[in-house]
Amino acid sequence: MTIDATVFTFASSTDLVLEIPIILQNQADLENQAFSNPNSRYQAYINQLCLGAILLWLQEDWTPQTKVWPATTALPSFWELVNGIALTLEATRLVLIPSEAIDLSEFRVPQEWVDIPSWVGDHYLAVQVEPDEGYVRIWGYCNHEKLKTQGIYDASDRTYSLDATDIINDISVLALARQLCPEEPTRSPIEEIPNLSPQQAQNLIARLGNPEILTPRQEIPFQLWAGLIQHGGWRQNLYQRRLGLPEQWSVIQWLQSGVSQVAEAVGWRSFDLQLSAAEARGAEDTQPSTILSRRLAIAGQIYEMIITPQKNQDTTIWRFELRNAAVGAAIPGGFKLRLLTEDLQPFPNNEDVATTAVEQLYVEVALEAGEGIVWEIQPFPDNYDWEILKF
Structure with missing residues (x-):
């Protein structure tokens, strides 16, 4: 009012x-x-x-x-x-x-x-x-x-x-x-902020995560500080460290004991899928397979991103998949699903692009223990912020 x-x-x-x-x-x-x-x-x-x-x-x-x-x-x-x-x-x-x-x-x-x-x-x-x-x-x-x-x-x-x-x-x-005057310039050119390495970021988070430091923004040179907090995943990690919270973004822990409260707040859920008799035939057991899912609003429609672990001999392959949440609906041409390293760098075969309407987009990746992955979708989902998923 x-x-x-x-x-x-x-x-x-x-x-x-x-x-x-x-x-x-x-x-x-x-x-x-x-x-x-x-x-x-x-x-x-x-x-x-x-x-x-x-x-x-x-x-x-x-x-x-x-x-x-x-x-x-x-x-x-x-x-x-x-x-x-x-x-x-x-x-x-x-x-x-x-x-x-x-x-x-x-x-x-x-x-x-x-x-x-x-x-x-x-x-x-x-x-x-x-x-x-x-x-x-x-x-x-x-x-x-x-x-x-x-x-x-x-x-x-x-x-x-x-x-x-x-x-x-x-x-x-x-x-x-x-x-x-909707086209009138409002912004002045500014310098890009140098990227930090994951090790630099973790060192800074460990140091500035001490809650006794009341103004962490003034503890280190601005370029380092800006490089840390401009990354949504690192900013969230620093915040959670200052609260004394344990790791909130471990996919392994999500699969074993449920999605963390912090991740649930942004929409992540876990589901147990019982293998059908036909799918289970020849398998070693019929234990439920757990997947992770998050619903996303993109350009006025609801989509679902799914993370599924797939055993490949002694290696786990992680499948990131995007689907339209409406039954029978497609993903429009021009959509892109991309995975990046923790410090936002691309790697071979890290993206899938819909050149025309498709049923799904997916990227499969093998990750080492403790490795971090950031996902991106273009067009960006509503309320999108970088997350670092730990494996």
């Missing part, structure tokens, strides 16, 4: 003040528990209130297709480490930077949202959050180009800042600009 800003003596007539519904406040109270320290927990709480109010407003007043990037389930791994929220509105990305600060003389944005290519937004919204009063206030915005080229970089806290006089105070201007 929008509140008339003129009833607040502190607010400019151009400020947008949004009510935080009570149900969202209660939900945020419940959802901000899984963090390693009180600072991250409270940061998550403020971000959750900001998201709850602004996402509802954008979906009602701008476009119902407004979505959290990369996925709602990924948000805790961001908020444990850095302040901010990204939303996608069709081809536009908004980055919300919430703060409880009373002094609104400048707008400060963490470097991660400005200098990591996959995180960069088109526009950045300055949001004041008032939990006790039950509202959020959008008091200005700027685009990436202005923040990058005119913002002052502060190495002490790794932020870019702009004076309040250098940002646009009326958010309605942004809505108008999106309608009248």
Whole structure:
């Protein structure tokens, strides 16, 4: 719900003040528990209130297709480490930077949202959050180009800042600009972040996974930090290590004792398939065969990705298979199923491409114990984030 800003003596007539519904406040109270320290927990709480109010407003007043990037389930791994929220509105990305600060003389944005290519937004919204009063206030915005080229970089806290006089105070201007000038450039060119090796990443996760390190983002050079957290699988691993959780992405453990709670939250399930009499004829036994499955929404349809272990003499071959979840429906031409190494490198025979409509796509791979694999599907599924599956 929008509140008339003129009833607040502190607010400019151009400020947008949004009510935080009570149900969202209660939900945020419940959802901000899984963090390693009180600072991250409270940061998550403020971000959750900001998201709850602004996402509802954008979906009602701008476009119902407004979505959290990369996925709602990924948000805790961001908020444990850095302040901010990204939303996608069709081809536009908004980055919300919430703060409880009373002094609104400048707008400060963490470097991660400005200098990591996959995180960069088109526009950045300055949001004041008032939990006790039950509202959020959008008091200005700027685009990436202005923040990058005119913002002052502060190495002490790794932020870019702009004076309040250098940002646009009326958010309605942004809505108008999106309608009248949708092709206007908003982003400044930035350097690519060097890739880390799996060993580098594991060393950094072991070091920064200590929850006594309250601000891990400032413990190592930015290029190393950015290389670590831009990878969704490594970012999730770091978050889980800081919570003291055991390995959550071991496919071997999933098959033996069930899918982990973290993996279930993003949609993974395990199923036991009893071999039919015909299939079992000649087999050594008729024990159930366990497969792993995850449903995915892609371009408005539901698909199913299945992982099946297949014994081949002394080696296990892992089959990754994509099918349309609707009986008899096909996978359209142009779809691609791809497997990558943990550090996102291709390897021979790592992908299957549908040149025309097909019943299935699949890739089979033999993996060494402890090896990690990342799966990709193009077009990307809704709420897609890189996962490292351990074998």
